Amino acid sequence: MKRGFLNGAKAKRENANRKDSDRKTEGAMLYATIGDEEQVSESNAARRDAGLSRSDIPGKGVGLVSMRALKMGDLILSERPLFVGAREIRVPKPPSFTQEQYRRHLLQKAEEFYEGSIERMRAEDKNAFMELHNCHSERMGPLFGCGPILGIMNNNGLSLEGLCPVQPETRSYSAVCKHISRLNHSCSPNTASHFHKASFSYRLYAYLSPDDALHTAAARQKIFRPGYDFVCACPACTDPSVSDPRRATIAAFAATHHGKQESTVAGLTSLDDDRFAECRTQLDLIESEGLEHLPVYFTVLKLLMEASVARGDVDSACKSARKLDKCHWVDDCDAYQDHPLWRTLVDYGVPGKPYNTTQMVAQLGNHLGGGFDFRAWCKRGPL
8 A cells, every 4th residue: 555545646536526425325324332352441340230131021022021129210221232323324326226126225235334333243242133133034015125234223223313423413323232122112111211422322211212102002003013023912002992092182282392391480380270280180191101201291290390389389399300300311301400490599598509309399398488489489589
């Protein structure tokens, strides 16, 4: 190899004639666990047993079973994905190809693209990846005839967004994990996963969030059967006559309270009795359906906590706050220091600074005593 050959006349001519679309595979970022020959420094002094067991579950294949009692908000495990890859890669369509030929060409190129990373995995991690189920190898559909790697990714991957650090990211990625990808589906899940960007790892909390959780049972089965080759037999799908109306009510409420709910001192006193009762009804429905993993659960708890504070009901506010502090899987929740209640305490010189939402509400109640008038207290001075 000669120094500077990439800047030679031949290379310059080839680069000048190359189209922008040929210079990169858009969104095709890959991540895989590093291979056997790497030099690493790591400390496992704090490692402890996750309390999980891989077991054969009748009718559901291999799944994870907890070996210890869990409470809402408990961290079950934290693991880096075995593999992360773009869900789609861009490949030019040869002019002579039919649509079917192009589909198969795409599948082949995607398999080749991912294969290089899989082959560099540690042997143990590669085996764990290849042991995952692939339902696309023999079934008709968009991925019929795909290779094993692409099939495993689509069958077991967790959807991941916003990984590009330097520009707006519109691509979706698929993350395959050693343990979390083994979790069996339920429309009323008892766990929630959250991707922690700083450590590039998934955290699994007690209490998997399918995007179709609020669809009717019939609509969910139309997704599960062709896409994942199984029929869900959870209670919500087995007897949808009760579950479907409940979920429709929750979905309607969520549609009117979507996005991040900003809190203001004025807003704390704006929840009238009818909306307060509606929020309590929604909380009962969500907990009855086992949908605590959904963002609307966090929204309802936050509204109830703030309304209880405004009404002087510290006990009810603390009950909602304790649940809020356990919703570690919610991406867009505010830091408690940014909440107007926390600023109210600090700006009015209340001794001590609470370090979570529960303490914030309890400290407010202890300082003012029972039956306080929050509206009047907020008017004592500028916030």
